[in-house]
Amino acid sequence: MSNPVFERIKQDITENDVVLYMKGTPMFPQCGFSAAVVQVLSDLGVKFKGVDILVDPSLRDGIKQFSNWPTLPQLYIKGEFVGGCDIVREMAAKGELQQVLKDKAVAFQG
Amino acid sequence: MSVRATIERKLAGGLAPSRLAVIDESHRHAGHAGHHPDGESHFHIEIVAEAFVGKSRVERHRMVNALLAEELAGRVHAMALTTLTPDEAGG
Numbered sequence: 485m486s487n488p489v490f491e492r493i494k495q496d497i498t499e500n501d502v503v504l505y506m507k508g509t510p511m512f513p514q515c516g517f518s519a520a521v522v523q524v525l526s527d528l529g530v531k532f533k534g535v536d537i538l539v540d541p542s543l544r545d546g547i548k549q550f551s552n553w554p555t556l557p558q559l560y561i562k563g564e565f566v567g568g569c570d571i572v573r574e575m576a577a578k579g580e581l582q583q584v585l586k587d588k589a590v591a592f593q594g
Numbered sequence: 595m596s597v598r599a600t601i602e603r604k605l606a607g608g609l610a611p612s613r614l615a616v617i618d619e620s621h622r623h624a625g626h627a628g629h630h631p632d633g634e635s636h637f638h639i640e641i642v643a644e645a646f647v648g649k650s651r652v653e654r655h656r657m658v659n660a661l662l663a664e665e666l667a668g669r670v671h672a673m674a675l676t677t678l679t680p681d682e683a684g685g
Binding site: 515517552553554555565566567568569570571574575 | 651652655656659663666667672673674675676
């Protein structure tokens with residue numbers, strides 16, 4: 485049986501190179517951890533789609549089940565779960581996030 | 595038992611860490627969504643453990659998340675994690 489929320493998530497992360505499931509929007513993050521990841525992506529000049537899970541409770545629970553990851557934000561690059569705030573920040577600091585973007589042919593600056 | 599003590603006990607039992615720091619940062623999130631009036635809602639956790647050797651960051655966090663599933667589903671609103679092997683931590 486297909487789960488409609490999972491189908492939506494799959495569609496989102498397939499149609500967009502970089503997707504951030506977050507609290508609030510990229511312009512107005514509602515959580516410090518979400519804001520931190522928006523900052524990392526913005527610093528790298530990465531174009532991404534922000535999905536505000538606060539406006540949709542089914543998505544809020546669904547994304548946690550989808551990735552088997554209990555917290556938000558969650559970053560996906562080319563359909564693949566990359567991690568949450570700590571992981572994204574660590575990866576960016578060590579140049580590993582840039583490498584992932586390069587390997588997956590996603591445009592960024594720096 | 596406090597939430598912090600429970601977290602320490604579960605992580606110590608599950609990962610046998612050589613270093614473990616569970617820091618309650620709830621006061622820094624007062625008034626923020628998910629903040630609990632009695633604190634113990636936001637934690638910063640640093641773990642150095644042999645168990646992380648050969649594991650990716652996502653795998654390491656999943657190990658911690660699994661051990662703390664009950665806390666994450668309840669009182670704990672946010673958790674900042676640093677997961678290092680003894681080598682990465684500088685011995």
